Amino acid sequence: MAPELRHLRYLLAVAEHGNFTRAAEELRVSQPTLSQQIKQLERILGVRLLDRSGRTVRPTDVGESYLHYARRALQDLAAAERAVHDVVDLTRGGLRLAVTPTFTTYLVGPLTEELYARHPGIALDVVETTQDRIESGLAADEFDLGIAFRGTHLPGLVGTALGTERLSLVVGATRSTPAPDAPPLPVRDLDAEHLALLSDDFATRGHIDEYFARHGVRPRIAVQANSIQALTEIVRRTPLATVLPDAIARDHPHLRPVAVDPPLPVRTVVLLRRESAYRSAAARAFERLTRDVVRARDDFPESAG
Template sequence: MEERLARYLISVVEQGSFTRAAEKLHVSQPALSQQIRHLEERLGVKLLDRSGKTVVATDIGKAYIGHAARALREFDAGKRAVHDVRNLDRGDLRLAFTPTFATYLIGPLTHLFLSTYPNITMTVDVLAQMDIEAGLMHDRFDLGIAPSHPESAEISGTSVGEEHLNCVVSPDHPCADLLSINSEVLSTLKLALFDRSFATRLFIDKHFRANRLQAKISVESNSLEALMSLVSYGVYATILPAFAGNRIAGTRSIPLSPAIATRPICLLKRADGYHSFASIAFEQMFNSTDWALPSTK
């Protein structure tokens, strides 16, 4: 009963309207309004200000909703714990990635995990790190993958490795059989690179400046698919994190010399939250992944 009323109250405030909240909750508007009034009468306080065009929480209502929201998160975590299965014959896993990591980590990581635990249902969101941390605190995600440690003390972060950038070419490219690509060779290549909205590109540009390379950048794109399409012609090369390049079929992923200094890969989770068996298994897989060594293609 209290759980349902708390959800009703929070929905009314989120929607700013009894009508919209009733539609979202699939209840009638009069019934919803009556339930909230009964809650206010029981508590002896006014939780909502109904005087304006938008329904808002009173100061007392804000305090109550804050406690109610935390209680609901724990209640929902309890329900997941009851339905959680230790042998992972079923379960759910909610992941969030920052945009750059999402481009090349979602595919291989979800494939690796689901190959071992095929009955787990995964949901994946792509968000800025600050939104991932907020989602973890509000129990919308189990784990987040981001490029830096969390700012909030409520979130724990573990650095599991660093990105290593490789030059990726097709098997028909003149450099395909090289064991490494030095600065002299790199400066001669026709490059198709991520645009500057990607943090990876910033590291590449910094490397070019530090080594005084006059790179031949033929194409810039925000699409990995577009870059790989160009690479397939055997004329262009791109630079990608080794974890991605090593796993793209029909390509050669070649280390750079000198290597490009990059950023850490961090796994984020709520410090004091319930951690499902699925999230624990994913974390173990993630921590044991070698982010530089090639995979079998």
């Protein structure tokens, strides 16, 4: 007798939850049935896969090794099923897209608009998350594509450069700002600013902090938020400034960008995918569409190689 797919799914569920009860609830089977199936798998393989001696169920050493290949087998099977259901004429299909939060604000809307105009039969599933989570999700075949920033990516991921994103100091429209032909604000003047910034789990915040440290300025951080919408509302209603992509300020009628010297960071935007993943017709179409949409905007003024 050989292991069956249900054995692999049951083992993965127990390993992920560390508990037979919660795993059984997720799988919608009884706990005795789940326990019996795991024991059957262990008998087939002739090894002990789970350590049940503690309060939490943990994989044994050999269990960890087996789980690595079980996950890969289920990922490959899911990819095979998507390949079978892929429709080249794009009358139907699905795409799982992950993006970092700044792109949700000004890029996901135009991309979805264009996708729906060209291929209304494709269902789009968008997840907003951190770059680390995007990369781990691509590696685990949870996403088909990700839009993030160029950097040192996880092994097996490849990125296609889309262009560059510029950061700016941003203030509310009611606050007085330099005339358009005035010289940029010297970086040392930021010491006097009170800022509302993204929290430090955002990649954008890391770029901002590095810029401040490099130029020896220490503005007061009055507010931290994990939402760009919250930041734009705060800056719109208070004298606080923030740092956001140029595109957000340009698209928002109540915000104004302020040039700073030296300029704030520029980041290369990339479309990420897993190199060995099956590329569905929907994914290939979305890659082409993304390049078209980005080229048509002035938010990415420099081509990135």
